[in-house]
Each structure stands twice: as C-alpha cells, then as structure tokens.
Amino acid sequence: xxxxxxxxxxxxxxxxxxxxxxxxxxxxxxxxxxxxxxxxxxxxxxxxxxxxxxxxxxxxxxxxxxxxxxxxxxxxxxxxxxxxxxxxxxxxxxxxxxxxxxxxxxxxxxxxxxxxxxxxxxxxxxxxxxxxxxxxxxxxxxxxxxxxxxxxxxxxxxxxxxxxxxxxxxxxxxxxxxxxxxxxxxxxx
Amino acid sequence: xxxxxxxxxxxxxxxxxxxxxxxxxxxxxxxxxxxxxxxxxxxxxxxxxxxxxxxxxxxxxxxxxxxxxxxxxxxxxxxxxxxxxxxxxxxxxxxxxxxxxxxxxxxxxxxxxxxxxxxxxxxxxxxxxxxxxxxxxxxxxxxxxxxxxxxxxxxxxxxxxxxxxxxxxxxxxxxxxx
Numbered sequence: 001x002x003x004x005x006x007x008x009x010x011x012x013x014x015x016x017x018x019x020x021x022x023x024x025x026x027x028x029x030x031x032x033x034x035x036x037x038x039x040x041x042x043x044x045x046x047x048x049x050x051x052x053x054x055x056x057x058x059x060x061x062x063x064x065x066x067x068x069x070x071x072x073x074x075x076x077x078x079x080x081x082x083x084x085x086x087x088x089x090x091x092x093x094x095x096x097x098x099x100x101x102x103x104x105x106x107x108x109x110x111x112x113x114x115x116x117x118x119x120x121x122x123x124x125x126x127x128x129x130x131x132x133x134x135x136x137x138x139x140x141x142x143x144x145x146x147x148x149x150x151x152x153x154x155x156x157x158x159x160x161x162x163x164x165x166x167x168x169x170x171x172x173x174x175x176x177x178x179x180x181x182x183x184x185x186x187x188x189x
Numbered sequence: 190x191x192x193x194x195x196x197x198x199x200x201x202x203x204x205x206x207x208x209x210x211x212x213x214x215x216x217x218x219x220x221x222x223x224x225x226x227x228x229x230x231x232x233x234x235x236x237x238x239x240x241x242x243x244x245x246x247x248x249x250x251x252x253x254x255x256x257x258x259x260x261x262x263x264x265x266x267x268x269x270x271x272x273x274x275x276x277x278x279x280x281x282x283x284x285x286x287x288x289x290x291x292x293x294x295x296x297x298x299x300x301x302x303x304x305x306x307x308x309x310x311x312x313x314x315x316x317x318x319x320x321x322x323x324x325x326x327x328x329x330x331x332x333x334x335x336x337x338x339x340x341x342x343x344x345x346x347x348x349x350x351x352x353x354x355x356x357x358x359x360x361x362x363x364x365x366x367x
Contacts, residue, residue: 011302022202023298026247027275028211031317033243034236035215042222052218059214060207067206096207122203 016070022098025122032123036139050141050162057145060096062153064146068092077154081175081183084156085114092150097122097143112180116147116171124169140169147171155179205277205298212299216314226311233313237320242364244275244321245328256329260354263331264290267352271325280350288354291338293347305342314342322352330358 035056036049043049068091069077078084085104093101103117123139144162151158157176162169219229248254248270257263264282272292273279276299280292299315313319319335326333332355339345 011304014302021205021277021298023205023208023277024275025201025203026244028203028208030240030243030247031208031211031215034240035211037239038215038232038236056211056214056218059217060210063210064206096204098202098204122201 053142054145058149061146061149065150233316234320237317238324241321241324
C-alpha cells in the first residue's frame with residue numbers, strides 16, 4: 001500500500017515542502033517547562049541554567065535557517081548581514097514562533113552589536129517554578145540560543161546574550177569582527 | 190506570579206516544527222546525560238507524566254466536560270481532545286476490548302525527520318507520550334499503563350500505543366512526581 005512505502009522511506013527522501021501545521025502554544029510550553037525543570041535540577045547557578053537552555057535553542061536555530069532559505073528563498077542564502085538580520089527578525093521568527101520579532105536595532109556605540117527586541121516571547125506564557133523576575137530571562141535564553149544558532153549556522157559568527165529590562169526582552173547579538181569586515185568588502189563590489 | 194496573558198483566551202499557535210526540533214534537542218541531551226536507553230525512556234515517561242497532569246488542568250480550564258461513561262468514550266476523548274488538539278494528529282482506535290485498546294498513529298509531530306541510530310536500538314523516542322497518557326488519565330482518576338508496541342522509527346510497519354486500564358483510583362493522589 002502507499003502508506004507502507006512511505007513509511008519505509010528514509011527521512012532524507014521526504015519532501016521539505018510540507019503543509020504547515022500549527023499546534024497550540026500550550027503543547028510547546030508544557031514541554032519547555034519540563035525541559036527547564038530538568039535543566040534546573042542539573043544546574044548549580046542561574047548562568048548554568050541559562051546556558052543549558054541556550055544550548056537547546058542553538059540546536060534548533062542551527063537547523064532552522066537553511067530550511068527557511070530552501071523554502072522561502074529558493075535555496076538562495078543571505079550573504080549580507082543586515083538582510084540576514086531582517087530575515088531572521090521576520091521570516092524565521094514567523095516560521096518558528098508564529099509571529100515576527102518586535103524590533104531590531106543597531107547599537108549606537110558599537111557597530112558589531114545589534115538588539116532583537118521582544119515584548120512577549122513565546123516562552124513567557126508560563127512561569128512555573130520561580131517567583132523571581134529572572135525567570136523571564138531564563139526562558140528567553142532559549143530563544144537567544146535559537147538566534148545564535150541560526151546566525152552562526154549561516155556564517156554570521158556571533159554571541160547572543162539575553163536581557164530583561166522595562167518589561168521587554170532584549171537579545172543582544174555581538175558579531176565577530178570578521179563578519180563586519182566581510183560585509184564591508186561586499187559593499188565595494 | 191507571572192504576567193501571563195489571559196489563559197482562557199490564549200489560542201496562540203506555534204509551528205509543529207518548533208515542537209519537533211525542541212523535542213529532538215531534548216532527547217539528544219538526555220542521551221548525553223544518561224548511560225542507557227532504558228534510563229532515557231524512564232526519564233521521558235516521568236516528564237510525560239507531569240505534562241499529562243498539566244494537560245488535563247489546561248483541558249478542564251478550557252472546556253466543561255462530563256465524566257466519560259466507559260472505556261470507549263475515554264478513548265475517543267483521548268483522541269479528539271488530547272492528540273488532535275495538542276499534537277495535531279488523530280490516531281485511530283483499534284483492538285478495543287473491555288479493558289484495553291490501541292492507538293495507531295499515522296504520523297507523529299515528535300518524530301518528523303527523525304532517524305534512530307543503530308546505537309540506540311532500545312530507545313523509545315516518543316515515550317513522553319506514554320507518560321502523558323498515564324498522567325492525564327491519573328488526573329481523572331483512572332490508572333492505566335501505556336506502551337509503544339510498534340514504532341515506525343524502530344522499523345515497524347506502524348506506530349501503535351497499547352493502553353491498558355488497570356483500575357479506578359478512589360483516593361486523590363499528590364500531583365506530579367520527580
């Protein structure tokens with residue numbers, strides 16, 4: 001039967017162009033909540049916990065951007081920094097979280113630093129195991145990891161730190177100098 | 190506690206791929222943290238149990254339902270309100286007896302594009318679902334056992350969870366377990 005032959009095909013044979021399925025945020029939140037509890041139980045400091053959550057995020061981010069290029073850009077990768085940042089802010093966020101990130105800003109002091117700004121990260125829906133305001137940051141560190149994984153996988157080496165300030169979540173992206181140098185050299189073509 | 194958006198009106202969605210990738214990241218981490226596949230299976234079952242209890246809380250907060258009359262009705266609810274709502278897939282109910290039934294899954298969002306390496310032949314990748322079934326049903330005072338008896342991920346022709354009713358729970362149990 002048709003379904004039997006589909007089942008015996010390797011995942012590599014399956015099409016990446018699939019009808020989009022959406023699930024309730026609750027499903028994702030419930031899973032992430034358990035992942036945070038698990039990681040918290042194996043962390044001695046808040047830093048360690050955030051680092052573990054960022055690790056999860058990186059796993060996801062590094063697998064997402066190429067998929068996006070394949071599906072929405074006909075396989076064409078983004079080579080310019082600002083275009084890549086904008087693509088992540090809009091299309092990647094939409095692909096994963098069902099909405100755009102709210103804002104993207106460049107630091108006024110440092111051309112290597114950009115800020116993604118989000119009022120309601122999808123990880124904010126629940127805060128179950130701690131009363132501290134820190135918990136927002138913990139959860140959003142996961143998204144910071146997604147961002148870092150995605151950008152690094154596309155050749156824009158960076159480090160992402162997550163902050164919470166004035167009710168808003170900031171993902172601070174700091175690029176390696178080589179990324180800026182390369183981008184500038186593309187200007188002159 | 191938290192600035193949560195209005196719970197009853199919260200119908201935000203995320204892509205199923207986010208779930209797939211997130212779950213994959215987690216199972217990968219568990220495989221690094223634990224020595225044996227059996228330990229990972231157990232950890233997934235425990236986490237699933239906790240999730241199952243919270244799913245029922247979420248479910249009861251969203252809907253008003255009456256107690257199911259028999260096992261068939263329970264199975265139907267699991268499929269329609271459990272799997273269909275939370276995972277976007279509706280398993281078929283098969284092999285129904287007076288105290289057992291199978292849920293046969295055509296697809297599973299947790300395993301999209303997943304391939305199991307030979308080195309983890311004993312891993313029940315989606316065991317979190319069995320734990321969730323156990324936790325959810327315990328939250329409505331039914332003690333059951335749920336196991337994958339077939340999984341396409343492991344080379345079987347179908348993916349099938351066998352659910353066995355054990356007994357009704359009379360006393361209230363403390364929720365959650367570590």
